[in-house]
Amino acid sequence: MTISDLDIDRQTIENLQEQTKMNKSELYKALAKAQGEMKNAELNKVNPHFRSKYADLASVMSVVKKPLADNGLAIIQMPIRSEPGTCAVRTILAHESGAEIVEDYSMPVAKETAHAFGSVISYIRRYVISSICCVVADEDDDGNSAVASEPIRNKPVTDSFMELKNGTKNARVVRPTQKTTDS
Numbered sequence: 221m222t223i224s225d226l227d228i229d230r231q232t233i234e235n236l237q238e239q240t241k242m243n244k245s246e247l248y249k250a251l252a253k254a255q256g257e258m259k260n261a262e263l264n265k266v267n268p269h270f271r272s273k274y275a276d277l278a279s280v281m282s283v284v285k286k287p288l289a290d291n292g293l294a295i296i297q298m299p300i301r302s303e304p305g306t307c308a309v310r311t312i313l314a315h316e317s318g319a320e321i322v323e324d325y326s327m328p329v330a331k332e333t334a335h336a337f338g339s340v341i342s343y344i345r346r347y348v349i350s351s352i353c354c355v356v357a358d359e360d361d362d363g364n365s366a367v368a369s370e371p372i373r374n375k376p377v378t379d380s381f382m383e384l385k386n387g388t389k390n391a392r393v394v395r396p397t398q399k400t401t402d403s
Contacts, residue, residue, distance in 0.1 A: 247313070274358035277349075310322065326344075
């Protein structure tokens with residue numbers, strides 16, 4: 221290999237880097253335009269453990285597919301190999317220019333069954349798509365479920381009072397609603 225061969229290779233690499241930068245710029249413009257056309261997903265499901273609403277994968281896809289496609293964008297998602305006891309999904313946001321954003325995300329799986337893996341795959345897909353597209357797909361609980369050691373449930377006032385007194389983090393006072401009468 222001669223020095224002139226190295227110069228050609230260097231020039232080729234620089235051209236490819238410049239082309240990639242231009243393509244990424246097109247991808248970001250298209251994504252911004254698509255996001256402007258998207259609405260938040262319908263919160264069509266209820267999590268029975270936290271009593272919160274969320275949008276399932278179909279609801280999220282129903283609000284992102286057309287705006288992405290209309291702007292030359294596609295989302296490709298597939299399960300990929302991961303560590304034992306975890307499940308991973310690769311997400312590719314691809315633009316017609318050839319630019320792409322690739323992200324791998326993994327989560328632990330409670331049981332190594334087909335149903336458990338399918339559930340985690342759907343969960344990851346929904347959250348990654350929602351994040352990429354800036355689509356709200358669940359209720360904002362101000363981070364409470366992220367720090368709770370167990371799902372928050374309505375507890376009798378006496379139990380919650382004792383937990384408050386003893387300094388338990390999950391204490392939550394639930395008061396019965398009072399009916400008012402109009403005079």
